[in-house]
Amino acid sequence: MGLKETNIDELPINQRVIDLLKGIGIVKLFPPQEMAFNTKLLQGENLVLAFPTSSGKTLVAEIAMLKAILEGRGKALYLVPLRALAHEKYADFKKYEKIGITVAVSVGDYDSSGTRLKEADIVIMTTEKADSIIRHNVDWLHKIGIVVADEIHLVNDSSRGPTLEMVIAKLERLLSGIQVLALSATISNADEIASWLDAKLVKSSWRPIPLTEGVFLDGEITFEDNTSRNIRMKRKEHIADIVCDILEEDGQVLVFVSSRRSTVSLSKRIASSVRPYLTPQDLDELHRVSKSLVSSATVPESTKTLSDVLRKGSAFHHAGLKNRERSIIESCFRNNTLKAIIATPTLAAGVNLPARRVVIRDYRRFERGRGSYPIPILEYKQMAGRAGRPAYDDYGEAILIARSELEREFLMENYVLSETEAITSKLASPKALRFHLLSTIAGGITRTREKIDNLIEGTFYSHQFEKWEIDHHITSVITFLEDGGLTKSDNGGTLVATPLGERTSRLYIDPYSAILLRNTLGKSEEITEIGLLHLICHTPDQPTSYIARSEFEDYEIMVADYLPDLSVPLPDSWEDPESYTNYLAELKTARLLQDWINEKSEREMTENYNVGMGDVHRYVRSAEWLLYSTSEICRVTAITKHIPLIHKLHSRIRHGVKEELLELVGLRGIGRVRARMLFNNGLHNLSDLYKADIQKIGRVPAIGTGIAMSIKKQLGFDVDESKAEITLENEPLLDESMQTLLEDFE
Ligand SMILES: Nc1ncnc2c1ncn2[C@@H]1O[C@H](COP(=O)(O)OP(=O)(O)OP(=O)(O)O)[C@@H](O)[C@H]1O
Ligand SMILES: [Mg+2]
Structure with a gap:
């Protein structure tokens, strides 16, 4: 060659x-x-x-x-x-x-x-x-x-x-x-x-498709090669002008903003400007998919908004959306029916999308506890790099937005013309080390300190830093694991995991969580539903919801009400304001989970807690896992008294139902909505279903003959199998969009 x-x-x-x-x-x-x-x-x-x-x-x-x-x-x-x-x-x-x-x-x-x-x-x-x-x-x-x-x-x-x-x-x-x-x-x-x-x-610095980076200011984009392009400024929202400028040439646009909220507000503001660029076929197709998003009257407001903007050819994309919503948006964009996506930076990693122009509107990001700061060049380049992908376009443009001449120079200098910074290992964090060292001890990869050192030598960390810099962290993690009863060492210095350590490693949870759960449950005589949910939310493994200033007071009052039930002590708001705020956020998340198991609708949950349904699913999945982990921890440490409550709560979180529906959701094809329908129509349990005939079951809303037959089959009846299977497959209720509708059905 x-x-x-x-x-x-x-x-x-x-x-x-x-x-x-x-x-x-x-x-x-x-x-x-x-x-x-x-x-x-x-x-x-x-x-x-x-x-x-x-x-x-x-x-x-x-x-x-x-x-x-x-x-x-x-x-x-x-x-x-x-x-x-x-x-x-x-x-x-x-x-x-x-x-x-x-x-x-x-x-x-x-x-x-x-x-x-x-x-x-x-x-x-x-x-x-x-x-x-x-x-x-x-x-x-x-x-x-x-x-x-x-x-x-x-x-x-x-x-x-x-x-x-x-x-x-x-x-x-x-x-x-x-x-x-x-x-x-x-x-x-x-x-x-x-x-x-x-x-x-x-x-290499070669790119198959030329990508030009530039900065926009007052109607003009200046590119890195000193060329420029004027944009006709006709609209109040200047991003809309930048977007439409490329739609004129039949291109598509991806706009990155720093927050979810901005994705929504900006796509609302540009939607009517994008609409005139849609062909009648685009309009038909978008109409069809946006309708499928809102096939029930009770969908959350955010889904309705998504459906509205999508119909006009622009959409927002962030981690709070449901997986299904995200994949609909991505596929409409890929086949060029959708012209513009306003996204958070999660869409920046490695994906191939047909964006001829990428606009990076926000180069500053806000983080809790850190304030506002400019993003690294590496992140900017990753976003910029979504423009001009070989499968779709023959050139690409990435544009930053400046509000003043000074800012334009800053952006040109520090992003467009800058080399990406060097990367550094982040392994020396105690959280990361305890998590990984427990796993290598439990897995037998590192049974001695020497083996641990040898493994650490194989990390990127060791290639960047001196070994002594991480030594004391390793020593304190080993002590932490041993004091917490997750590992033991014999006189010869051999390290082994205890049954709890072993289980914790496989459960893929933070050793800190395992210790917290064992200690708290071991010493509590009694624990309530909200107490257990809050304990789960207090572990570092559970993502928790953000708590806005305006919600602060409500949750402070709530904490006072719930305090007798909560087994984790309340931090002092003066001495440790950060932990105090986190405590309120944990309570908020625990309340959200409680609403989920009390069969609240998607709309109620997203609106009452100001979160997306994607978030709700994330909190639920993680809590389900942690409850399973909790029951495993109790099992290996013989803390048996709470196990029945943990099991019950685990099943309820898994299915999102009240206790009375647990028997019904055990059936295949029966989720929280169908189970509620059966129950409200007098079919309370398996024995009721056993006695009822197929027609009666099938007449219950959201059930139908196919599902009724499947239920009977699962109960051991001799149903004409081929027929049941065919009906099931053809059953429109099993269609995913209907499934979503059902999830909302009250
Ligand atoms: N030799 C080739 N000829 C034509 N097309 C190619 C060739 N190699 C790769 N491609 C196409 O180029 C596109 C980009 O490739 P790929 O996703 O691997 O980029 P990448 O280097 O991983 O970028 P990123 O850093 O953004 O992840 C893909 O659509 C791929 O099919
Ligand atoms: Mg890649």
């Missing part, structure tokens, strides 16, 4: 792979890809690719994975930071099933070890899921021959970075000879990543 453009044909890989790639239009390698293949990557060497956004890093990884698989070097593990990216890669890699390569994706449920994954050639996982798999020591772990770490620069991220570097360090210790391929943004210290991974570094 020389300097000429390499055809895909020339790669030393299986002809069927080549044919498949050519079939989807990948004929020539991009120059940085060629540089990657000029190394010993295909012979199994470790490699770090530091290429710009959209330069095709994934294809290099795909070919390296296929090579390893087809040569029998083992299966491939593809690590991603976010679920959305996992799903995108899964949809993309499925093309290889045509040549007999099996692909699986796994993102959720930390405690399951996933047998289907065992057979797959390529397994796509979030980093956290991979960490959990390692903790379970699944038998197929040793079959992994190559691991790809996508978006490796996220080792810089304080919440998820430590897990990423520990997963790689653990895999390298467990599987000698495993090949590591890391895909990185263009960061200034990519060489440090390479030295950490004992890998060759290939760096």
Whole structure:
């Protein structure tokens, strides 16, 4: 391979792979890809690719994975930071099933070890899921021959970075000879990543699609190459002018703002400006999907707003939306019926979307406890890099917004013309260390201090800092785990996990949570429903809702009312105002969970707590997991007195129902809404259903004959199976949009 453009044909890989790639239009390698293949990557060497956004890093990884698989070097593990990216890669890699390569994706449920994954050639996982798999020591772990770490620069991220570097360090210790391929943004210290991974570094600044970055001020965009473009300023909202300017040319736009609230307000403000750019077909299609979002009268206000703006060709996108809403928006944008998305930066990691222009409206971010600060250049470049993606456009533009000449210069200097900063390891945090060290002790990877030190040497941290800097943190974590009864050491210095430590590691919760739960439940004689929910919300593993100034007083009054039920002491509002505020937020979240199990509707919950339904689902899923964890902790520590309450609450949280419905929701196909319908129509339990005939059950609203037959079958009746199955499949009630409607049905 020389300097000429390499055809895909020339790669030393299986002809069927080549044919498949050519079939989807990948004929020539991009120059940085060629540089990657000029190394010993295909012979199994470790490699770090530091290429710009959209330069095709994934294809290099795909070919390296296929090579390893087809040569029998083992299966491939593809690590991603976010679920959305996992799903995108899964949809993309499925093309290889045509040549007999099996692909699986796994993102959720930390405690399951996933047998289907065992057979797959390529397994796509979030980093956290991979960490959990390692903790379970699944038998197929040793079959992994190559691991790809996508978006490796996220080792810089304080919440998820430590897990990423520990997963790689653990895999390298467990599987000698495993090949590591890391895909990185263009960061200034990519060489440090390479030295950490004992890998060759290939760096490039080439981009397949030209991306021009610039700053907008007073009707003019000035680009990095000193050219400029005037925008006709016709509207009150200048973002609308910037958006419409590119719609004139049939392009699409992605606007990044810093908060969820801004995504909503801005998309409302630009929607009517975007509408004239829709074709009659776009309008029809958008009308259809927006209608499906609001198929019931009781949907939350936020969903109605989404449906309204979507109909006009613009939409908002943030983590508070339901998964289904997010995927509808993404797919409408991909097929160009939706013209503009206003998003929070969660949409910036690695996704391929057809945005010719990306507008980064906010370069400042606000964080609780930190105030407002300018985002890192790396984050700006990731957002900018969503513009001009090869599959969709032949050029791209990224635009920052200035309000004054001074700000324009600042943005040009500090973002557009700046190199991304160096990244640093965040492993030295006590929370990250206790979480990961317990897991390696429990998994037998590090039974001695020496082994721990040896593992830490394999982390990015050790390649950046002196070992003594982390030594005392390690010592205090070991003491913390031992004092908390999660580990024990013998005289020879061997460290072992206690049954509680073992279970905690596999439950994938913070050791601190396990200690808190055991200590609190161990000493409480009695605990109430709200007391238990609040305790769960007090653990560092439970996400909690934000508490606004205006809500403060309400929750202060509520705390006073509930105090006798709460087993966690109330912090002093003067001495420790932060913990005090957190305590109120925990109570708010506990109340929200209580509403969920009292069958409140989506609308009531989102409106009373000022959260999105996506948030409610997140709180519920996490609480469900923590309640399960709590029951496991009680089981291994023989604190039996609270177990019945914990079990009951766990099932109620899982299904979102009052106790009286628990029997009914045990049936397949029966969720909180259908169960309530059956109950209110006199069918209170399995024995009532046993006695009732199919017609009677089928007449209950939201049930229908198909479900009625399925119920009878589950109760052991001899129903004409084929008929039941067919009816079930054709049953419109099983349609996802109807499902959502049902979830709202009161
Ligand atoms: N050689 C090629 N010829 C044509 N298209 C290609 C080629 N290589 C990659 N592509 C396409 O380029 C697009 C961008 O690729 P990819 O998602 O891998 O970028 P990336 O480098 O991972 O960017 P990011 O840093 O934003 O994640 C994809 O749509 C991919 O199919
Ligand atoms: Mg990528």
